[in-house]
Amino acid sequence: MKPAPFEYVRPDSLEETCALLAADDDARIIAGGQTLVPMLAMRLARPTRLVDILRLRELNGIREDGGAIVIGAATRQADAEGHSLVAARLPLLAKVLPWVGHPPTRNRGTVGGSIAHADPSAEIPLVSVTLGAEIVLRSEAGVEAMSADEFFIGPMVTAIPMGACLTEVRLPVWTAKRVGVGFHEISARRSDFAFVSAAAQVALDTAGTCTQCAIGVGGAGDRPVRFDGASAALVGTKLSNKDIEDAVNMDIGQLETMSDLHASADYRRRVAAVLACRAVGDARDSALGLSS
Amino acid sequence: MKVELTVNGESRLTEVEPRKSLLDCLRDNFNLNGAHAGCEHGVCGACTVLVDGQPVRSCLMFAVQADGYAITTIEGLTPAPGELSVIQDAFCETHGMQCGYCTPAMVLTAHALLQRNAAPTREEIVESISGNICRCTGYGQIVEAIALAADRLSRANAPQGGAVR
Incomplete structure (x- = not known):
């Protein structure tokens, strides 16, 4: 249960992340690692290089923007679980977060990581599809957004193009009383x-x-x-x-x-x-x- | 890669391969053998340590990712060498350990729970250790131990005098 060797880099910006991803087809993003590390340990994944985005400020945090709550990809599930905007504006996400893994995995696992991993039984992807969320990606080519319907293709298969990094998910807020x-x-x-x-x-x-x-x-x-x-x-x-x-x-x-x-x-x-x-x-x- | 980790309040510099888990680093590089290797893919919880006070699986984190956080292992919970913390004592008293393999992780998880919630309900205790597997299935006594520790800690913090107890 030990991963194959890889190089580890922790870029300081999203721009640098995209450049690293563009330069190496076998590089993979790691954030919380709660789903990727087991795959590495079982050698179901053997990337040459791990690009660690967990501490990137631009990918952390939750904000309201134009009728949606925007959650940065590297925001931890535990932080989303206790966040007032999620509780007040995204009741469905607030409802499912306690069902995502266990408290210790939510302490490290990220919202974006669960979406990018695309396990068919995962709760955050389910909420994204149910509410018709928009998933935002960034690569050297620029910023691209797609609906959750287009994003999820199959078990652990998504429409993320080579070299792109999931940056945020935009979940629509229902304004009815x-x-x-x-x-x-x-x-x-x-x-x-x-x-x-x-x-x-x-x-x-x-x-x-x-x-x-x-x-x-x-x-x-x-x-x-x-x-x-x-x-x-x-x-x-x-x-x-x-x-x-x-x-x-x-x-x-x-x-x-x-x-x-x-x-x-x-x-x-x-x-x-x-x-x-x-x-x-x-x-x-x-x-x-x-x-x- | 060189990495500087803060473990049990002490800053330690070491050299690791990027693929080395925090768990293996704690055990091999620092001789902190209280974190146990169980499944090594994030299912059993035996490797739990505290990262900035929160329980985390150290097999799912690489040592190179762990710089800048305060890491606490079971060795860091005891008040002094040869002594036991209130939670550890409660585990002994209620027979909250059988083979002992899951125990350090259970104690650390309980410690984190009682730090943020001084009087947890049974449900809250069960939820907090839901990610820790005990193959002896001694959950009943483990839950009892945490409740006993919570009770003792709250009494220890109560003002002394006739009104309490």
Whole structure:
């Protein structure tokens, strides 16, 4: 369990980082290292050089900007978890962060690292897809942004081009007064990789009618997906349990699910439907002030 | 590569290969063998040390990344040579250790918890050690030990007099 030899560099700026990445195709970025180091230890990854971006100021911090909360890629998950802007403006992210790994891994692991690693069952990518986040990349060629939908391609496969560094994620803020969120996942042990997870965020008007809805499912297939059909069908309803079930059932047929030694594809599909319904139900109840 | 680390309040200069984990550096270069090598890929938590007071897996951090932080190992928790901290004492008393392999990491994790939360609930204790595996499965006594230590520490800090206890 020892990594193969590599060179280690810690650049002082993003510009220098991009130059280092451009100069060596086999260089890789390291930040918190909570997913990369196990891959190095098992020699699933053998980079020539590690470029450490964890301490780059430009990649650290959380700010509000034009209707979005912008989280620097090297911001630690533990810092995001305790951040007032996340608590106030991104309730769905605040809800899932305690489910990301364990407290010690969140102390080192970064928000950008979880996104760049693109584990299909990871919670931060699920929230990014559910809320329609924008992921910003920088390379020697310049700055490029893409939607989370375009970004995640498959298990540990993303659309990050060679030589690019993920710099920030922009998560849209819902401005409605009554917003609620829900999240559920099934795993062998708490905080282990989820077999299936589901996240939902809804907004209600004063009469309790749904005005905005987003539902996402993770862990079921090769990347997190959003249920746009179900979300659209739920807008304008009172989100009764029957409404939710009917809407989720519209989308569940198209969900691509996988089988592995933990769970069959069939099981994943059934559980995805149940968890999605529960997540929307919880989101409704929290928007109504019935539960947290 | 040369690296200067601050371990248990002491600044130490050493030479490491970039691929050397902080864990191996602590054990091989500094003879601090209290951090244990378990799975070496971030699952078991036996290698936990405190980095700026927060529990971190030292097998998932390279020594070359660790400069500039205050690193605390189990050796740094004892008040004096041959003595035990309140938390360590509580582990002895409640039989919170069996084979002892996970113990230093459990004690450090408990230390970090009690630093920020003087009176944790059982759920908070369980959550804080959720990333530490005990293969003897002695979790019951470990949770008991942390609760006992929390109780003793809060009494130690309470004003002396008739009202307490």
